[in-house]
């Protein structure tokens with residue numbers, strides 16, 4: 001038997017009635033349709049998923065390849081980095097070196113700058129450098145010349161020292177000879193005083209007759225009483241007879257003026273000279289005259305030649321010395337010289353020496 005089941009659906013607008021069998025058919029159809037749709041969708045999805053998987057695999061493989069490549073690249077980069085690091089280290093070292101070099105260069109640069117400044121300054125003076133060079137050369141030459149001069153001066157000094165020593169000794173000798181004691185410590189004063197004294201003494205020795213009037217062979221007769229060879233009586237001999245060959249030179253014993261140059265009966269050819277301070281000298285038995293009356297003669301001048309004129313027993317010179325026109329003994333005057341200057345003032349009493357000492361310091365050691 002068939003059972004009809006009805007389903008009533010009520011809504012607000014009304015009610016509808018549906019048979020169960022019809023509904024069952026619809027449901028079955030719907031389920032079939034849904035199943036088919038599901039299978040289709042599932043298959044499609046599966047296919048889709050498969051294709052996606054394939055794509056993913058492909059992607060994966062690609063990515064793997066990429067990774068490998070990247071890894072290799074990475075390793076290459078690492079090697080390169082390592083190399084670069086080495087290079088960098090070297091570069092750093094180089095840089096440090098360079099920095100050091102740079103600081104050196106800075107110092108050098110400063111030095112160079114300073115040198116350059118100096119050079120620039122010097123450049124300004126280039127002209128004067130040439131001048132300086134030439135003046136340096138001149139200075140060197142001058143120095144060499146001065147050194148040579150110095151050597152000369154040293155030699156001169158040495159010889160001057162020698163001369164001064166010699167002069168000192170000469171002064172000593174002179175003082176000894178002049179019989180003087182002068183202060184030794186004042187050389188200039190000593191020299192001056194010596195010079196004055198010597199001049200004064202030489203003046204007196206040039207004025208008052210002294211020394212031999214002739215270079216005689218010997219003295220035949222001295223001054224004084226004697227037995228006269230011609231008169232045959234004891235008579236006064238007023239001079240000294242010097243034996244000398246005819247033509248022997250006769251010299252003036254002091255400065256003076258010729259008072260007489262004449263021939264006399266007893267004296268033969270005769271000369272008389274007037275000297276200073278009241279002295280006169282005469283020369284008898286001459287061979288000739290070499291001076292005239294009124295002529296001034298100096299000590300040591302040749303005035304005549306000796307002979308044998310007048311009353312004479314042989315060639316000789318009769319030499320007389322007069323003081324205030326009176327003959328005195330010439331012996332001390334003939335011996336008189338600069339070395340025994342003082343002696344005559346005590347030996348010869350016939351001359352008033354004291355008043356002459358007032359005019360000239362004849363004897364420095366004897367106070368008056």
Ligand SMILES: [Zn+2]
Nearest residue numbers: 239240241318
């Ligand atoms: Zn005589």
